[in-house]
Amino acid sequence: MSASTQALDHTHDHGHHHKETFITKYIFSQDHKMISKQYLITGIFMGIIGVAMSMLFRMQLAWPEEKFKVFEIFLGKWAPEGVMDPNIYLALVTIHGTIMVFFVLTAGLSGTFSNLLIPLQIGARDMASGFLNMISYWLFFLSSVIMVLSLFVEAGPAAAGWTIYPPLSALPQAMPGSGAGMTLWLVSMAIFIASSLLGSLNYIATVLNLRTKGMSMTRLPLTIWAFFITAIIGVVSFPVLLSAALMLIMDRSFGTSFFLSDIFIQGEVLHYQGGSPVLFEHLFWFLGHPEVYIVILPAMGIVSEVLATGARKPIFGYRAMIASILAIAFLSTIVWGHHMFVSGMNPFLGSVFTFTTLLIAIPSAIKAFNWITTLWKGNLQLNPAMLFSIGFVSTFISGGLTGIILGDSTLDINVHDTYFVVAHFHLVMGVSAIYGMFAGVYHWFPKMFGRMMNKNLGYIHFWVTAVCAYGVFLPMHFIGMAGLPRRYYTNTAFPYFDDLANINVIITVFALIGGAVQLVFIYNFFSSIFYGKKAVQNPWRSNTMEWTTPVEHMHGNWPGEIPHVHRWAYDYSKPGADDDFIPQTVPMKKGETEH
Amino acid sequence: MTGLLTIFAVILLGIAIWQLVKIYDLSHAKADNTQVATEKDNHINGLLMMAFLVFLHGFTIYSMFKWGDVLLPESASVHGKDVDQLMLITFVVIFIVQAITQALLHYFAYKYKGEEGKKALFYADNDKLEFIWTIIPVITLAGLIIYGLWTWTNIMKINENDDPIFVEIYAQQFNWKVRYAGADNTLGLANVRYVEGANVMGADMSDPNAHDDIVSTQELRLPKGRKIIFKMRSQDVLHSAFMPFFRAQMNTVPGMVTQFSFTPDKTTEEARQSLEIIEKVATINKIRTEKNIQLQAEGKETLDPYEFDYLLLCNKICGASHYNMQLKIVVDTEEGFNQWLSEQKTLAEVLQ
Numbered sequence: 042m043s044a045s046t047q048a049l050d051h052t053h054d055h056g057h058h059h060k061e062t063f064i065t066k067y068i069f070s071q072d073h074k075m076i077s078k079q080y081l082i083t084g085i086f087m088g089i090i091g092v093a094m095s096m097l098f099r100m101q102l103a104w105p106e107e108k109f110k111v112f113e114i115f116l117g118k119w120a121p122e123g124v125m126d127p128n129i130y131l132a133l134v135t136i137h138g139t140i141m142v143f144f145v146l147t148a149g150l151s152g153t154f155s156n157l158l159i160p161l162q163i164g165a166r167d168m169a170s171g172f173l174n175m176i177s178y179w180l181f182f183l184s185s186v187i188m189v190l191s192l193f194v195e196a197g198p199a200a201a202g203w204t205i206y207p208p209l210s211a212l213p214q215a216m217p218g219s220g221a222g223m224t225l226w227l228v229s230m231a232i233f234i235a236s237s238l239l240g241s242l243n244y245i246a247t248v249l250n251l252r253t254k255g256m257s258m259t260r261l262p263l264t265i266w267a268f269f270i271t272a273i274i275g276v277v278s279f280p281v282l283l284s285a286a287l288m289l290i291m292d293r294s295f296g297t298s299f300f301l302s303d304i305f306i307q308g309e310v311l312h313y314q315g316g317s318p319v320l321f322e323h324l325f326w327f328l329g330h331p332e333v334y335i336v337i338l339p340a341m342g343i344v345s346e347v348l349a350t351g352a353r354k355p356i357f358g359y360r361a362m363i364a365s366i367l368a369i370a371f372l373s374t375i376v377w378g379h380h381m382f383v384s385g386m387n388p389f390l391g392s393v394f395t396f397t398t399l400l401i402a403i404p405s406a407i408k409a410f411n412w413i414t415t416l417w418k419g420n421l422q423l424n425p426a427m428l429f430s431i432g433f434v435s436t437f438i439s440g441g442l443t444g445i446i447l448g449d450s451t452l453d454i455n456v457h458d459t460y461f462v463v464a465h466f467h468l469v470m471g472v473s474a475i476y477g478m479f480a481g482v483y484h485w486f487p488k489m490f491g492r493m494m495n496k497n498l499g500y501i502h503f504w505v506t507a508v509c510a511y512g513v514f515l516p517m518h519f520i521g522m523a524g525l526p527r528r529y530y531t532n533t534a535f536p537y538f539d540d541l542a543n544i545n546v547i548i549t550v551f552a553l554i555g556g557a558v559q560l561v562f563i564y565n566f567f568s569s570i571f572y573g574k575k576a577v578q579n580p581w582r583s584n585t586m587e588w589t590t591p592v593e594h595m596h597g598n599w600p601g602e603i604p605h606v607h608r609w610a611y612d613y614s615k616p617g618a619d620d621d622f623i624p625q626t627v628p629m630k631k632g633e634t635e636h
Numbered sequence: 637m638t639g640l641l642t643i644f645a646v647i648l649l650g651i652a653i654w655q656l657v658k659i660y661d662l663s664h665a666k667a668d669n670t671q672v673a674t675e676k677d678n679h680i681n682g683l684l685m686m687a688f689l690v691f692l693h694g695f696t697i698y699s700m701f702k703w704g705d706v707l708l709p710e711s712a713s714v715h716g717k718d719v720d721q722l723m724l725i726t727f728v729v730i731f732i733v734q735a736i737t738q739a740l741l742h743y744f745a746y747k748y749k750g751e752e753g754k755k756a757l758f759y760a761d762n763d764k765l766e767f768i769w770t771i772i773p774v775i776t777l778a779g780l781i782i783y784g785l786w787t788w789t790n791i792m793k794i795n796e797n798d799d800p801i802f803v804e805i806y807a808q809q810f811n812w813k814v815r816y817a818g819a820d821n822t823l824g825l826a827n828v829r830y831v832e833g834a835n836v837m838g839a840d841m842s843d844p845n846a847h848d849d850i851v852s853t854q855e856l857r858l859p860k861g862r863k864i865i866f867k868m869r870s871q872d873v874l875h876s877a878f879m880p881f882f883r884a885q886m887n888t889v890p891g892m893v894t895q896f897s898f899t900p901d902k903t904t905e906e907a908r909q910s911l912e913i914i915e916k917v918a919t920i921n922k923i924r925t926e927k928n929i930q931l932q933a934e935g936k937e938t939l940d941p942y943e944f945d946y947l948l949l950c951n952k953i954c955g956a957s958h959y960n961m962q963l964k965i966v967v968d969t970e971e972g973f974n975q976w977l978s979e980q981k982t983l984a985e986v987l988q
Contacts, residue, residue, distance in 0.1 A: 126956075127956040127957065127958075131953065131956070201953065202953045206874050206953075207873075208872065208873045208874070208890055209874060209953065212872075215809065215872060215873050215954075215955055216955045216956060301890070301891070302890060302892075303890055304828065304872055304890050304891075305808075305828035305831050305871045306871070306872040306873075310828060310829050316891065317891060317892065318874055318889055318890065319889060319892070352748070353750070353755075353756040354756040354758070354759065355760040356760075357759065357760065357761070357762075358760075358766050360761075361766050383885045383886050383887055384887050384889070385886065385892060388788065388789070388793075391788060391792070392785050392789065395781065399780065402773055402777055403770065403773050406770075406773040407766065407769065407773075409737060410766075410769040413737065414765070416744040416745060417757075417759070418748060418757035418759065419744075419756045419757070420748065420751065420754045420755060421678065421682070421745060421749050421750050422673050422678065422750045423673050423678045423681040423682060423685075423750065424672060424673045424677075431685070431741065431742075431745050434741055435692070435741055435742070438733075438738065438741075439734060442734055443730065445729070445730060446727075446730075449726065449780065449781075449784040449788075450784065450785075450788045451718075451719055451784045451785075451787040451791065452719065452726065454719065454791070454885050455880060455884075455885065457885055458878075458951045459951070493672075494671060495657075496672070497660075498657065500681065504684060504688075508688075511692060511695060512695075515695060515699060516703065519699060519703040519706055519707065520706070522706075522707045523706045523707055524708050524949075526949055526951040528953045528958060528959075529958065530959040532959070534959055534960035534962065535947070535962065536920060536942040537920070537944075537947065539923050539942070540706055540919050541706055544706070560650070560653075564653070564657065574670065580671075580672055581672070611760065613756065614755050614757070621755060621756065636761070
């Protein structure tokens with residue numbers, strides 16, 4: 042085990058010079074636990090911006106004719122006298138999507154928990170490369186700063202939708218947001234992709250090489266499987282978005298015609314010839330679809346782990362859970378065309394993508410059934426993390442089921458790009474992934490900060506959020522089925538949609554309450570860092586290895602040798618054992634069999 | 637001033653919540669509060685899980701009764717009937733699965749809530765069970781996939797030999813234009829490079845087929861019972877020609893011609909007389925009348941009463957006025973349509 046010897050030497054090294062400066066400990070830290078906290082806190086800040094934006098445009102949608110002082114306060118000259126400008130409405134929608142998908146649910150979720158848990162749960166001293174890990178975080182931070190800065194550009198930030206389809210995103214003549222705002226968007230995303238790739242390569246290398254003795258792949262907790270496969274999907278698909286972004290930059294600034302052809306705008310014919318916007322759509326969704334699994338798989342992993350621990354039961358069908366992660370990961374790379382059924386691509390391709398897309402329902406169904414069975418005859422400890430995990434299964438099912446409609450090319454014709462889509466993906470990947478993230482924060486807060494979060498605030502947070510999430514997205518299916526397109530600044534231009542106005546008000550009221558209750562979480566999170574009750578070493582009485590490390594963080598994670606692993610992670614309530622959990626590090630008793 | 641007050645109010649509210657939480661924490665300082673769920677927590681949250689199940693299913697049923705009438709009316713195209721049929725079947729499947737799985741999930745969360753001294757069942761695997769819930773989705777999905785693909789192929793297979801009418805839909809920021817193929821039923825060649833003056837769609841006038849083409853910018857008029865093949869173009873950015881009443885949608889892409897085809901089977905007049913639309917229009921006009929009372933009080937312009945028309949909407953983000961990129965669709969009898977068409981000027985006449 043040369044890898045673990047090497048890792049061991051590494052800690053001995055550090056044992057000698059304990060004194061770290063403030064800068065190396067808190068800022069340019071190479072310790073995976075500190076980097077994980079940096080990811081989480083940056084993610085939370087970006088999340089606040091993203092959610093606040095959604096509050097603003099939800100108000101606009103519910104009361105399109107009202108003037109709001111709050112618009113003027115936040116949007117300044119983009120909302121003269123409290124009336125929101127249509128361009129800034131589109132910008133809010135665009136940046137909300139970008140921030141939530143990439144900055145919160147990719148970096149904030151995967152970045153936080155992969156960094157925290159991969160070394161701790163597989164028994165490693167740190168990531169394969171602490172230095173690359175640090176670079177990865179700082180690139181993410183830089184891209185976040187650029188994205189936020191783009192909000193202050195004179196003509197406004199990028200506003201072509203988070204999918205930035207050209208020519209709209211390529212031509213400043215088409216909309217003001219496609220000027221400097223879009224340039225900054227592209228630069229920010231290019232840096233973000235570099236960060237994500239460095240992170241992913243590190244995760245893959247760490248999981249493959251640095252597992253402690255006895256930690257075979259089939260003993261890994263499902264969290265690690267999920268992070269590992271997520272990283273692989275990221276490495277496969279993110280570079281394609283990078284190439285698309287670079288080509289778009291070339292079209293915008295250097296006169297190439299990758300995506301543009303035959304354009305007449307503002308009274309003049311542009312020189313572009315021979316490119317195709319459909320090509321961009323292919324490249325974008327080649328990342329864009331796997332991206333939703335990059336978002337949801339880590340949440341699935343976290344939920345599997347929390348459900349088993351909370352139910353005091355093994356996760357049901359461990360091998361089937363791994364197999365379904367692999368199946369989802371494989372299928373996720375060959376379904377991107379379901380975003381393009383009506384893009385003008387060959388209808389035969391539509392048939393192929395319908396087939397592959399609906400196949401994903403099978404591994405997803407297996408996962409849902411297995412989670413439900415995990416609860417059956419359990420002894421459920423309904424901690425906030427557990428509630429969010431159960432909530433995850435609920436929203437994942439509700440949102441996933443409508444995917445059967447959208448994945449079916451025939452049905453997609455009439456609901457494509459309506460609010461039905463918005464409702465679907467917010468439930469299945471937005472709300473679900475956020476629930477997964479909350480479950481992770483409540484569950485591993487004691488590991489991250491050595492203190493406990495307040496559970497009663499956690500309960501309030503969950504129940505209000507749960508009611509509001511359905512309050513927002515369930516009615517949204519109806520306005521989508523009524524034919525209302527998304528990304529409309531107001532629906533008043535169509536008298537036909539007048540009877541949807543009151544539904545929009547209900548949605549917005551739920552959204553505002555749901556948004557406000559996140560403040561309870563923010564308060565709970567930040568105050569518990571300083572004033573939370575001191576945590577014990579293994580508060581949830583969990584089997585996984587991270588709870589064998591001391592509460593106080595140290596370089597190298599374990600004070601002595603790294604413990605060896607003797608069993609899988611899910612020996613909860615095993616017959617014949619005294620306790621209802623047996624940590625992975627406990628050797629097998631004589632005659633005991635692995636599950 | 638109001639803004640300042642609002643900010644103060646929000647800050648004060650924040651402080652108030654902070655203080656309340658502090659007081660709550662301090663008053664419970666003596667209790668053994670390790671922030672791990674107690675038996676009482678499990679009990680309360682288990683009950684809330686059942687309450688949530690009632691909320692979720694109740695809200696779904698309530699919404700269906702309350703908002704069932706906002707959904708799109710019966711399809712006005714031939715293929716739309718198949719789409720709606722498939723949608724109905726899919727929804728039945730979805731509702732069954734949703735009802736059962738959510739019920740089990742929340743019921744288990746309530747029923748197996750943690751109790752002191754209870755031990756969970758060690759139940760790690762059951763190949764038979766897992767096989768069952770793999771094979772059931774496989775069979776259901778196989779059915780949906782086969783039905784779906786059969787319908788899709790029928791809709792998208794565009795046969796130019798079934799005596800269709802060719803109509804071009806042309807998109808630009810932020811309006812729609814329509815070009816009819818004219819007497820020869822062949823659309824003349826076109827490219828944005830020919831856009832000039834009255835030749836707003838860039839028809840290539842050196843192509844004789846273009847001379848009898850007819851351009852309409854005020855409405856898209858279609859004959860009932862004839863197959864229409866739409867050829868779609870865009871001159872600037874992506875748009876999407878969304879005709880929800882006909883279950884039809886296709887993006888318009890600069891630099892290429894996309895196509896879609898359907899046969900309208902209900903005229904605008906027939907639709908206006910259907911019970912569904914009459915009720916819908918009545919509801920909308922009631923809302924508008926109520927709004928007018930308020931508008932009148934404020935001395936503003938009042939809204940016109942609403943009359944039903946089919947719509948062509950833009951459904952791909954295309955810029956500031958994306959929300960108002962629309963065109964009226966009129967479905968007429970074939971005679972009425974021919975009559976109307978003969979009254980329009982051909983391109984050759986317009987460009988003279």
